[in-house]
Amino acid sequence: MMICDDDFIRGLPKAELHLHLEGSLEPDLLFQLAARNGVEIGYDTVESLRAAYSFESLQDFLDLYYQGMSVLLTQEDFHDLTLAYMTRAAEDGVRHVEVFFDPQAHLDRGVALKTVLDGIESGLAEGKRAFGISSGLILCFLRHLDEASALAVLEQAAPYSHRLLGVGLDSSENGHPPSKFSRVFARAGAMGLKRVAHAGEEGPPDYVWQALDQLGIDRIDHGNRALEDPLLVERLRRDQMALTVCPLSNLKLKVVRDMAEHPLRRMLDLDLQATVNSDDPAYFGGYVADNYRAVQQALGLSREHLAKLARNSFTASFLDRAEKASAIASLEAYCRAHGVR
Ligand SMILES: Nc1ncnc2[nH]cnc12
Numbered sequence: 247m248m249i250c251d252d253d254f255i256r257g258l259p260k261a262e263l264h265l266h267l268e269g270s271l272e273p274d275l276l277f278q279l280a281a282r283n284g285v286e287i288g289y290d291t292v293e294s295l296r297a298a299y300s301f302e303s304l305q306d307f308l309d310l311y312y313q314g315m316s317v318l319l320t321q322e323d324f325h326d327l328t329l330a331y332m333t334r335a336a337e338d339g340v341r342h343v344e345v346f347f348d349p350q351a352h353l354d355r356g357v358a359l360k361t362v363l364d365g366i367e368s369g370l371a372e373g374k375r376a377f378g379i380s381s382g383l384i385l386c387f388l389r390h391l392d393e394a395s396a397l398a399v400l401e402q403a404a405p406y407s408h409r410l411l412g413v414g415l416d417s418s419e420n421g422h423p424p425s426k427f428s429r430v431f432a433r434a435g436a437m438g439l440k441r442v443a444h445a446g447e448e449g450p451p452d453y454v455w456q457a458l459d460q461l462g463i464d465r466i467d468h469g470n471r472a473l474e475d476p477l478l479v480e481r482l483r484r485d486q487m488a489l490t491v492c493p494l495s496n497l498k499l500k501v502v503r504d505m506a507e508h509p510l511r512r513m514l515d516l517d518l519q520a521t522v523n524s525d526d527p528a529y530f531g532g533y534v535a536d537n538y539r540a541v542q543q544a545l546g547l548s549r550e551h552l553a554k555l556a557r558n559s560f561t562a563s564f565l566d567r568a569e570k571a572s573a574i575a576s577l578e579a580y581c582r583a584h585g586v587r
């Protein structure tokens with residue numbers, strides 16, 4: 247039976263590799279947690295908060311993002327946040343997630359790392375039990391803070407390193423090059439952690455080079471501006487370095503003017519290992535299936551393209567070889583059942 251594109255996309259088994267848990271905090275839950283914790287958020291209604299979600303740049307968004315997460319205080323809050331995301335991801339056909347969290351933004355408010363970790367982990371575990379979604383956790387360093395702060399949080403996280411998949415680098419990109427964190431990433435690598443970094447979202451191609459050569463990353467988050475540098479494109483293609491691309495985020499943060507100009511199609515045509523993800527879905531108006539749908543419509547992607555993006559999401563994940571093979575086999579069975587090569 248021929249199903250519509252929406253159903254095809256939602257049913258497509260996929261991994262999500264670029265998701266900030268704090269960016270999945272929906273206004274409804276934010277209000278509930280504000281009430282539960284007695285936190286003043288400066289907005290009277292869910293609608294007035296939602297109306298503020300209009301951004302001119304990454305920084306414009308980040309200001310509201312850090313304000314929003316002020317309602318997250320207890321282990322239960324982090325559990326509820328995580329489980330809400332897992333529930334929504336399950337509806338979008340997500341089978342595996344590698345999620346980011348920003349511990350410095352919580353430590354700075356007096357919330358202990360263990361509180362954050364225990365809450366997120368129990369949410370992920372419940373998501374696994376309820377929906378069969380496997381997961382990994384990536385601790386991100388806030389790049390607008392200094393190296394000493396990143397090193398301090400990494401040392402605090404050391405006793406919990408077996409509970410982490412890797413480390414990442416996020417927050418304000420311009421003016422905060424990856425090179426600022428080369429010693430932090432070297433230490434994380436020595437601890438056996440995977441390494442990823444936001445690069446080339448707003449920042450120049452040179453930041454992508456630095457992330458590759460000075461941070462030793464295993465995957466690039468965004469990478470849009472890499473396309474401005476042919477030598478860099480060749481490097482990414484040769485190494486099949488994965489890019490976790492976030493189309494609706496790029497539109498909302500004005501990284502692209504129009505979805506029709508989004509570089510994802512060019513990335514695929516250049517044989518780059520691009521994946522599609524939602525970044526901060528509560529703020530950008532869509533979860534992962536909405537992102538697949540947006541690029542399919544704006545860039546005229548075929549179902550074969552969509553299947554390729556979903557396959558890339560498993561290939562680019564940090565699942566082990568057997569887990570990847572099993573995930574890709576179920577994706578291929580789904581595609582065969584729908585007449586897609
Ligand atoms: N899109 C993004 N870029 C950089 N830092 C972020 N933190 C949350 N979302 C982010």
Ligand SMILES: [Zn+2]
Nearest residue numbers: 264266467525
């Ligand atoms: Zn991001």
